[in-house]
Amino acid sequence: MRPNILIIFTDQQNIDSIAAYKHHFSHEAYGCHWVKTPNLDRMVENGYSFLESHSCNPVSSPARSCTFTGRYSTETGLTYNNIGIDKDVPNMGQWFEKYSDYDRVYCGKWHAGGKWNYPDIDGNRKIPGFDTIPVSVWGTGDFNDFQVSGAIRAYIQNHDYDKPFLAIAGLMNPHDICYWTQGLWGKRLVPDQDLFMLGDQLPPLPPNYQFNFEDPEPRSQRNNRTKMEWKNYIYDYLRMIEKLDMDLGRMLEAVDGRRDETLVVLTADHGEGAGRHRREQKWHPFEQSVKVPLVYYMPGKVRKNVFDTENIVSQIHLMPTLCEYAGIPTPPGCLAGSLKSLIETGETEQELDTAIVEFKHIARVVRYQDFKYVKYYEYSGEQDQPFVRRSDGKAEKFTPCVGKERYKESGRMLLFNIREDPWETIDLSKDPDYATKIDELEDVLINRFEMVVQPGYHYDRN
Amino acid sequence: MKTSINRRGFIRNAGLAGMAAMVPSHILSSSFAPLYTAQIDPENEFALLKLEKILPEYDFPFIDAYSTENFQLKFTLYNLYNNFVKLAGSFNISKQAANDPNFHVESIRSSSTDIIFETDKYKKNFKGSYFFTGDIITENNMLATPRSWLCKTKIARTLKDPPYMNTGHVWRGRVRDGKISYESGPYYQTKSIGERELTWKWGIINLVQKMAEESVNEIHFSAMDEMDMVYDHQYARFRKSKTIDCGQRKIDFKVFDVLGDGIIPTVYWVDKLNRVVFLVTGTEAFVLA
Numbered sequence: 001m002r003p004n005i006l007i008i009f010t011d012q013q014n015i016d017s018i019a020a021y022k023h024h025f026s027h028e029a030y031g032c033h034w035v036k037t038p039n040l041d042r043m044v045e046n047g048y049s050f051l052e053s054h055s056c057n058p059v060s061s062p063a064r065s066c067t068f069t070g071r072y073s074t075e076t077g078l079t080y081n082n083i084g085i086d087k088d089v090p091n092m093g094q095w096f097e098k099y100s101d102y103d104r105v106y107c108g109k110w111h112a113g114g115k116w117n118y119p120d121i122d123g124n125r126k127i128p129g130f131d132t133i134p135v136s137v138w139g140t141g142d143f144n145d146f147q148v149s150g151a152i153r154a155y156i157q158n159h160d161y162d163k164p165f166l167a168i169a170g171l172m173n174p175h176d177i178c179y180w181t182q183g184l185w186g187k188r189l190v191p192d193q194d195l196f197m198l199g200d201q202l203p204p205l206p207p208n209y210q211f212n213f214e215d216p217e218p219r220s221q222r223n224n225r226t227k228m229e230w231k232n233y234i235y236d237y238l239r240m241i242e243k244l245d246m247d248l249g250r251m252l253e254a255v256d257g258r259r260d261e262t263l264v265v266l267t268a269d270h271g272e273g274a275g276r277h278r279r280e281q282k283w284h285p286f287e288q289s290v291k292v293p294l295v296y297y298m299p300g301k302v303r304k305n306v307f308d309t310e311n312i313v314s315q316i317h318l319m320p321t322l323c324e325y326a327g328i329p330t331p332p333g334c335l336a337g338s339l340k341s342l343i344e345t346g347e348t349e350q351e352l353d354t355a356i357v358e359f360k361h362i363a364r365v366v367r368y369q370d371f372k373y374v375k376y377y378e379y380s381g382e383q384d385q386p387f388v389r390r391s392d393g394k395a396e397k398f399t400p401c402v403g404k405e406r407y408k409e410s411g412r413m414l415l416f417n418i419r420e421d422p423w424e425t426i427d428l429s430k431d432p433d434y435a436t437k438i439d440e441l442e443d444v445l446i447n448r449f450e451m452v453v454q455p456g457y458h459y460d461r462n
Numbered sequence: 463m464k465t466s467i468n469r470r471g472f473i474r475n476a477g478l479a480g481m482a483a484m485v486p487s488h489i490l491s492s493s494f495a496p497l498y499t500a501q502i503d504p505e506n507e508f509a510l511l512k513l514e515k516i517l518p519e520y521d522f523p524f525i526d527a528y529s530t531e532n533f534q535l536k537f538t539l540y541n542l543y544n545n546f547v548k549l550a551g552s553f554n555i556s557k558q559a560a561n562d563p564n565f566h567v568e569s570i571r572s573s574s575t576d577i578i579f580e581t582d583k584y585k586k587n588f589k590g591s592y593f594f595t596g597d598i599i600t601e602n603n604m605l606a607t608p609r610s611w612l613c614k615t616k617i618a619r620t621l622k623d624p625p626y627m628n629t630g631h632v633w634r635g636r637v638r639d640g641k642i643s644y645e646s647g648p649y650y651q652t653k654s655i656g657e658r659e660l661t662w663k664w665g666i667i668n669l670v671q672k673m674a675e676e677s678v679n680e681i682h683f684s685a686m687d688e689m690d691m692v693y694d695h696q697y698a699r700f701r702k703s704k705t706i707d708c709g710q711r712k713i714d715f716k717v718f719d720v721l722g723d724g725i726i727p728t729v730y731w732v733d734k735l736n737r738v739v740f741l742v743t744g745t746e747a748f749v750l751a
Contacts, residue, residue, distance in 0.1 A: 036694070036723050105627070133617060133627055134590060140745040142726065143541050143550060146688050147571060147592040150615050154631035157649060176726075176745055179543040196719055196727045197699075236744070242724035246691040257649040 011175035039249030047297035058270035064112035070319025093129025107133035108170030141173030149247035174240030311352035373441035528735035656684030656694035696722030
């Protein structure tokens with residue numbers, strides 16, 4: 001019996017932002033100690049959590065393209081925001097349309113195709129493969145998310161039992177934190193004042209607050225923000241998590257009310273800086289940016305209350321997993337395997353010890369066993385947006401990669417032992433004792449994942 | 463594209479262009495000078511920074527008398543982010559308190575101007591909105607603790623049109639014996655009301671009006687979001703009284719903060735009639751029409 005599938009896709013959610021993870025993320029500065037998430041907790045306690053789950057490219061569009069195709073962004077062509085997925089790389093909706101009779105519906109933020117960010121623009125290429133429920137004009141979670149969760153709840157409750165559905169809820173929150181400085185409560189005149197008199201309700205600053213490694217991508221650095229501003233920033237961020245918890249609860253209740261089985265997956269496009277390394281948002285290779293929640297939930301089938309800290313997975317595992325549940329083939333080109341056996345029995349024949357994270361043209365990140373290696377490249381195209389020529393602020397013309405010269409090595413690198421140094425405060429790359437380890441990780445990157453360093457691929461979006 | 467506002471103040475058939483056309487040009491202008499910044503007391507008026515593009519030409523709705531027991535409020539809803547102020551819908555709430563207080567809520571949030579195509583299955587040029595209507599009967603207390611309610615949501619072209627793609631949802635709720643029961647078609651659920659006395663997201667408008675009227679400084683509660691999910695440990699707190707320039711007139715306000723779990727810090731501005739005029743939260747502002 002094929003289950004229904006509901007993907008709850010959040011935006012910019014830290015993996016440690018779920019209260020039920022307190023015992024794993026034991027340091028008091030982790031978000032889980034300062035947030036109440038009864039609905040996420042219920043999903044975690046009755047589901048299978050991957051605590052070594054990675055974004056394949058920690059920015060919105062590329063990460064979404066990886067999640068919904070099972071391919072790296074150098075393969076989907078979405079190496080930066082607001083580019084379309086290559087037409088030869090099928091998204092989940094198109095693949096399910098071709099090989100299954102699933103009803104497919106998408107509601108909320110998509111941001112992984114064409115010139116549009118949201119399904120509200122005239123044209124004939126919106127979200128191929130999906131029926132789309134129209135919300136999300138304005139682009140904030142405050143405004144949109146209860147519409148998305150309300151519409152998906154109704155869709156689930158009203159859906160017939162004659163055939164299964166694949167429903168995706170693209171929530172905006174906690175991405176609203178991106179508007180903190182100008183649009184939320186960051187627009188203040190007295191930076192050091194506790195304007196809402198929150199006192200001890202404000203969370204502590206993270207222990208790596210003062211650590212900031214030199215990085216060619218300065219976009220997310222906020223060196224001038226005061227401690228009080230950071231505390232308020234993190235406080236507001238965690239309230240956004242609680243708001244998305246209500247949205248998740250609304251949809252989870254609808255699933256639980258059905259007589260048939262529904263596989264629910266919670267994940268996110270990327271994480272959030274939350275003051276760690278003096279960073280906000282994403283755009284950086286550190287754990288708070290590249291780790292994302294990943295929870296599978298289907299009571300009676302998926303193992304419950306599992307906190308998997310050993311197996312290293314990433315967004316490209318989702319597509320093959322859902323294909324196996326739907327009883328359809330995995331699209332050609334997908335490197336990752338299905339996690340179905342693992343989440344149902346605890347057994348897998350796959351060696352889940354590696355995750356690759358692309359980071360625009362700037363860097364590649366290899367997480368291999370206990371270590372994380374960041375390899376930097378020099379800018380070789382237009383600053384910031386080397387792959388896209390823009391006109392009037394819209395992606396207009398895509399410039400294909402031209403090979404290795406776009407990936408000229410800069411010689412900069414970082415190396416962390418993530419198991420021993422989860423806050424990434426000690427760069428081991430200059431330590432001669434770790435030269436062999438760097439060679440080992442370099443070999444993983446170059447020889448096992450060549451496609452992420454040598455695209456050489458012509459993308460076609462017509 | 464025809465854009466209109468019906469007699470209830472609801473925006474109809476307003477796509478992106480239509481909505482934009484309804485907003486005064488000074489609101490849309492990104493170069494608009496922040497007139498209020500120099501006048502704002504930094505300790506207490508920071509919430510007004512979020513309204514600085516709206517207030518200078520705001521047509522303050524003067525009335526002679528107002529009752530917190532029987533009222534009708536119509537708000538214009540703005541979406542605020544990255545220095546943008548966008549007209550984004552409307553929100554109406556009314557209360558009648560002859561015996562058991564009875565609230566009626568109508569909310570419209572603008573939705574897509576168009577929807578997908580490619581097959582006959584899709585409707586072109588869908589210009590719809592997210593509609594919420596609710597009738598809530600409450601206890602006769604400051605929190606307007608909900609006793610029973612009937613709510614409807616849908617995405618549709620207009621309030622009268624059928625819902626788009628299975629998005630219609632109707633549910634009844636009731637509070638009994640410390641539990642909320644929730645019923646929607648064949649669905650039936652119960653859940654805890656939380657540790658504190660219960661109110662509801664829009665009941666907080668009533669609450670701060672009553673706090674202003676009765677000079678209450680702080681009150682703690684649980685609250686229902688969208689009349690279904692419950693969050694505990696929220697509170698409303700009087701911040702201070704303040705007179706501000708508002709549409710070229712000086713208006714006296716009492717200012718309240720609403721804080722706690724599951725809520726982005728929110729500031730309510732209540733005038734001397736004990737009427738909520740502004741509600742400013744994370745990326746949204748409600749402005750009394």
